[in-house]
Amino acid sequence: xxxxxxxxxxxxxxxxxxxxxxxxxxxxxxxxxxxxxxxxxxxxxxxxxxxxxxxxxxxxxxxxxxxxxxxxxxxxxxxxxxxxxxxxxxxxxxxxxxxxxxxxxxxxxxxxxxxxxxxxxxxxxxxxxxxxxxxxxxxxxxxxxxxxxxxxxxxxxxxxxxxxxxxxxxx
Numbered sequence: 001x002x003x004x005x006x007x008x009x010x011x012x013x014x015x016x017x018x019x020x021x022x023x024x025x026x027x028x029x030x031x032x033x034x035x036x037x038x039x040x041x042x043x044x045x046x047x048x049x050x051x052x053x054x055x056x057x058x059x060x061x062x063x064x065x066x067x068x069x070x071x072x073x074x075x076x077x078x079x080x081x082x083x084x085x086x087x088x089x090x091x092x093x094x095x096x097x098x099x100x101x102x103x104x105x106x107x108x109x110x111x112x113x114x115x116x117x118x119x120x121x122x123x124x125x126x127x128x129x130x131x132x133x134x135x136x137x138x139x140x141x142x143x144x145x146x147x148x149x150x151x152x153x154x155x156x157x158x159x160x161x162x163x164x165x166x167x168x169x170x171x
Contacts, residue, residue: 031162032102032134033058034151037090039164040070040080049085052076059103061163065154068117070165080165089146089167098151098166100134107156113138114150127156144170 035042041058044051054061054077061080063072070080079085098113108125111134121138138149146169153162 031059031062031104031106032100032153033061033162034098034164034166035101036099037092037096037166037168038088039151039166040085040087041077041164043088044080048088051079051085054080059101059162062160063163065152065159065161067152067161067163068114068150070148070150070163072161072163083148087167089169092168092170094141094144094170095137095139096168096170097135097137098149100130100151100153100164102130102132102134105129105132106158109154109156110152111136112152112154114152115140115143115147118143120149125156140170 033039033041038046038048039058040049041051041054041061043049044055045058047055061070061072061074061077063074067073071077100111107127107129109127110125111123112119113121113136120140120143121136123136140147146167149166149168151164151166153164155161
């Protein structure tokens with residue numbers, strides 16, 4: 001090897017760890033979703049419905065706060081908005097427990113549950129870090145029949161939220 005090549009290799013080997021440590025950390029690609037009753041992304045992961053990449057990462061539907069859609073504004077998960085895909089509908093009571101599975105916990109401001117554009121229930125965590133499983137008993141009030149519930153996990157220390165849709169028949 002030439003002296004210049006050896007010197008470049010030695011310098012490169014010495015600097016590479018410093019560069020790696022000084023680069024910003026990437027964001028985690030896994031977070032959380034509703035597994036009971038099975039959300040659309042949980043159905044994709046269980047292969048109940050044929051889906052694209054969401055089947056491999058049901059916990060990753062993260063987008064800017066304020067979205068009112070199943071895919072959280074993430075184009076590659078747009079199929080979660082497709083109401084014609086044959087999503088399994090769950091028979092539930094007027095008061096129903098939703099269970100989230102969290103693969104990465106974040107400080108949480110609120111958990112919100114919508115039917116259409118109506119906020120039907122909200123739970124305020126005041127910035128607390130949740131456990132790996134979170135449950136909420138949601139009261140649908142006078143709402144009955146076939147509905148799509150949009151659940152939103154609002155993160156306290158970022159501008160993002162996680163989104164999940166669950167198809168239900170409220171009895």
